[in-house]
Amino acid sequence: MDWHGEHGTDHSHMHDSCHHGHAGHSHSHGPRAAAFGGMANPFMPAFHGQFGKSADQTMELTQQPKKRSHMDDSSSWDIVKATQFGILERCKELVEAGYDVRQPDKENVTLLHWAAINNRSDLVKYYISKGAIVDQLGGDLNSTPLHWAIRQGHLPMVIQLMRYGADPSVADGEGYRALHLSILFQHMAIAAYLMAKGQEVDGPDCNGQTPLMLAAQKIIGPEPTNFLIKNNASVNAVDKVNRNTPLHCAVLAGNVDAAHILLEAGASVDAENINGHTPIDLAHQVHSPLLIHMLNHIKQERIRFNSRCLRVVNRYRVMLQFLLCTAIFGSVGAIVDMNSESWLLKGILLACVIGVINLASRNFPGPAFQSLLPASALMASVFWMLVTWCLCATVQVLFTLNATALLYYYIRTCKTDPGFIKATEEEKKMNVLVLAEAGCLDPRIFCTSCMIKKPMRTNHCFACDACVAKQDHHSVWTNSCIGARNHHYFILFLVSLMLMGSWMFYGCLTYWSNHCALHYEEHGVWGVVSALVSCSPWVLTVFLLAFYHTCWSGLILLLQLYQIAFLGLTTAERTKSDSPPEEISTICLPETESIQFGSGAEPGVLLPAALLWPLQTCHHRLDPAVSSWP
Structure with a gap:
């Protein structure tokens, strides 16, 4: 970070805040404390917002110190001020004149400390070539230059110092080692780099506390x-x-x-x-x-x-939840379809069903139960649609094929790997090292949850807790992610579900026309509704279920086809995009590799191409190991 201004106003203040600010940090200091006086970030964003950003980038424009010309009087500056401003020629002049680069100033701070905290890579290289000690302790807290760079969030400086042999296991005067400091100040890019370089995630500080303890207590x-x-x-x-x-x-x-x-x-x-x-x-x-x-x-x-009973229930919770939803739907339909004129009796029985639902929800709480509920309800609805069709309508070959296709594509959507990106622990560490040393530890290409390099058009699903290639969304109806490998199955499932609903509309209308006396001209809308309820509440219930599932599946299908045919975007890309699709930024990677961020496909593709897209089985389109997803 640049420090401009008069030595007495900026650098002396910096000097004092480094030491007196440090002295003010007891063992209980928190991450929001200004480690270097006025140098703390103006805000502490969440991990993803801060990942890979330097302190310069997080400061607002109005807070950036004004630059001034160094040509006026830099020739008369002392070596400390020249180091803070990064005036390499002036520093060389003073060192060649006999200044010892190992010599600390009056407050026990070396030139390497000043170069590290101000991210002066050229000066660090020069001072070390002249004999500066990379792990020399200085300041009131006996910190190394590496500690100063970590507190300020300078990842490139941390990498440079460690290349010159800086030891991250050295503790400062407060007992914190390098990894503990990076966690305390929420510099996760630095923490990831240190762990990739071999620092133990459970390594204790001098007070016996692990980084996780410090994070839980102080942040x-x-x-x-x-x-x-x-x-x-x-x-x-x-x-x-x-x-x-x-x-x-x-x-x-x-x-x-x-x-x-x-x-x-x-x-x-x-x-x-x-x-x-x-x-x-x-x-x-x-x-x-x-x-x-x-x-x-x-x-x-x-x-x-x-308990043994609940362990068994938890093991088979998917099947049990499906059976429970099926029984509940069947009970509600059977109660309203009872051949009884007593609505009081029906109300009491429905209250009993509600009580069973409440009891089940209390005994089986938690995210696992809730995440499976929509999928179980959908399959229970389809089951009763099939039963109602078989009982109330003539079974036809087309309906049987439709029902078979629906179940097939639903199971394939649920069971097919959507394109999870997997990596071993060694590969994760290598990803961090390569990207960090290339200056590319950017959240757009590096997942901070999975600790992997993301191929293009890959998103992290927080429900699955994994990165998914070409992720579209996490479907509550399948309780799984929709991605590169099962997106086409999901499209065909939606088509099958819409056709299933259309068949149910046809079957219900046929049943009502044959078994119910409907006189719209005489009784109006409410008369027809009353006749439908009295004729067969069960068929009406199934009709409403079919109508509900047809509506949401139809809307999602139209949205999917529109995004594929005209936008070339997935739902996740369209939702997360804060800029127009044509805006593309490029991040350079090692070995001349580059990644572009923006629209993954050209808009304006014809609709027939979108209809044929689900049938693509080309290997390079479905392999999540590739670095680009078209």
Whole structure:
């Protein structure tokens, strides 16, 4: 970062804030503390917003220090000021005149520290060539130049210093090592690089705390706790002093988001610290009703799921949920179709069904139950459509073929790998190293959740927790992602479902015309509706189900065909795009490889091409290992 202005106003202030600011950081300092006085970022964005950005990029334009000409009086500057401004020729002049590059200033700060914090790569190279010690401690906190670069978020400087042999395991005066500092200041690109270079994600600082403990205790919010867990940080590690786990730390800090992520990752609610306190005990001490409720709820839920019966239910939950939805739909239809004039009896029976639904939802809560609910409801609806057709209409060959195609394409959509991008741990580390050292650790081509280099037109699905090649969306009706390998099956499933609904309309109308006395001219609309309800509530219920599923499937099908034929975009690309499709930015990668960001296909493709698109089986179009998805 450039530091301009008079030495007494900018650099002296910088100098003081570096040291006195450091001195003000006790062990409990948080990530939002200004590590270098006035040098802290004006805001602390979430991980994805900050990933790969330097401090210069996060400062607003009005906050950028005004540049001034160095040609006026740089020849008279001392070497510290020349280093801060990056005046290489002046620094060379003073060093050649006899200045020792290892000599610290009056506050024990070396020239290499100043060059590192201001991201002066040429000066760092020059000073090290003249004998500067890369791991020399300086400042009130006894920090190395690497520590200063990390606190300021200069990834290129971190890479350069480590190439010259900087040791990231050295601790500063507060006991923090390089990885701990990068987590505290939420510089995730640097943290990813350090872990790729071999730093242990569970490595303790001098106080025995792991990076996950610091993240849970000092940074309110889901990140970087979630980032560390994605990188296999231990959720049950304990510190050396108080034997606290990361969950203890999150509860003590009142960090609800971090506690939720730790609990989902399997953190123990019964672990005791050195004083015999569990996270629930600490939640009572900090007087947090939300944390108390959350921890007790998770504890009771885990106790229930430890029973053999619930383990069996959880193993077969997909089939059981489908059977439950089928039974509920059938019960509702049978009750309203009862040959009884007593609506009180029907109301009582419907209330009983609602009670069963409420009981089931209470005993089987959680994301897994909720995520399967739309898919189970859809299949239960299709099942009763088939039953109703077989009972109330003449079975025809076309309907049988339609029903078979619907079930086939639905199963293929659910079971086919949508194009998950997979990588081994070694490949993940190599991706981080290659992209970081090339200056391309950009969230558009690097997934911070999966720690992989994303091929073009690849998106991360948070429901599947994986990167999907040419992802369109995550469908609640199939409980799976729609991507490069199953998109065509999904299109054909929508077509089959629409045709199924049309057949049901035909069957219901045929049944009503043969079995119900409908006189629209005499009784009007309400008379016809009343006649339909009294004639066969079951058929009317199935008609409404078919109408609902036909409506949403038809709308999605039209949207899909429009996006494929005229936009050349997936739903995810169209939703996330903040700029016109023709705007393309290029990021250069090593070995002359480049990636362009923008529309993946030319708009204006004819509709017949879109209709033929689902039938493409060309290998290069369906292989998620390629770096570009057309």
